[in-house]
Amino acid sequence: MDFTDQRLSYEKGTLDQQSIPTSPFELLKVWMDEALAEKVQEPYAMSLATCGADNKPSVRIVLLREITETGIIFYTNYESAKGQDIAENPNAEALFFWHKLERQVRISGSIAKIDTAKSAAYFQKRPHDSQVGAWVSQPQSGEVASRDVMEQTFDQLQADYPDNSQVPVPAFWGGYEITIEQVEFWQGRANRMHDRIVYTQDSKQNNASWTTKRLLP
Incomplete structure (x- = not known):
C-alpha cells in the first residue's frame, strides 16, 4: 500500500512562544480542557513508551487519570511488560495526539509507583467489572489457552464478588507517576511549518522553574 499521495x-491553530504560560502544566490543562470541549474521543488516552534492560523500546496506549503538580498518573498491572520495563529503566515518554485539534504533546521524565493508598482509592472508583477484570489479567500479557479460559475466570470471580461486594485491590496493580522533566507542545500548521515549543525543567532551581525554546518543524 502506498500512502505517499495522502x-x-x-x-x-497557532502556538506563540511569547504568549504561553510559564509552566507546562498550565498549558497542558488548557489543551486538555479544549480537547474535552471539542469532544475529542478519549483525549486522555496516551501512547506510553518504555524501554527495559534489553534496550528494546515498547509502546502501547494507556489512560491518563490525573495531572498532578509534578507529573501525570496512570494505572496498570505492575507485573505487565511495561511494569517490567519500568523496574529495569525508570524513564518513560508519553504522547497525546488530538487529530481534531491538530495538536500533539510529548511528555518525558522519570517514572515511579505512587502511594498504595492512592492506588487503592482509585481502584474502588472503577466499575465493578473493571475491578474484576484486573484480577483476570494476571499475569498481564501472559499467554492464555483461549478466550474461553478468560471468560470462565471472569465468571468465577463475578460469582466470588457479586455486584454489591467489595473487590480487593490486587497487590500487583496500581498507579505510576511520570515526573515531568520535559514537555513538547506541537501545533500543526500549513506547509508543514509546524509550531513546536519545548519546556525543560531547570534542575538547578529548587522552585521548578522552566525554560522554553522553539524547535524547527
Whole structure:
C-alpha cells in the first residue's frame, strides 16, 4: 500500500512562544480542557513508551487519570511488560495526539509507583467489572489457552464478588507517576511549518522553574 499521495494541511491553530504560560502544566490543562470541549474521543488516552534492560523500546496506549503538580498518573498491572520495563529503566515518554485539534504533546521524565493508598482509592472508583477484570489479567500479557479460559475466570470471580461486594485491590496493580522533566507542545500548521515549543525543567532551581525554546518543524 502506498500512502505517499495522502496528506492534509494543518490550519486550525497557532502556538506563540511569547504568549504561553510559564509552566507546562498550565498549558497542558488548557489543551486538555479544549480537547474535552471539542469532544475529542478519549483525549486522555496516551501512547506510553518504555524501554527495559534489553534496550528494546515498547509502546502501547494507556489512560491518563490525573495531572498532578509534578507529573501525570496512570494505572496498570505492575507485573505487565511495561511494569517490567519500568523496574529495569525508570524513564518513560508519553504522547497525546488530538487529530481534531491538530495538536500533539510529548511528555518525558522519570517514572515511579505512587502511594498504595492512592492506588487503592482509585481502584474502588472503577466499575465493578473493571475491578474484576484486573484480577483476570494476571499475569498481564501472559499467554492464555483461549478466550474461553478468560471468560470462565471472569465468571468465577463475578460469582466470588457479586455486584454489591467489595473487590480487593490486587497487590500487583496500581498507579505510576511520570515526573515531568520535559514537555513538547506541537501545533500543526500549513506547509508543514509546524509550531513546536519545548519546556525543560531547570534542575538547578529548587522552585521548578522552566525554560522554553522553539524547535524547527
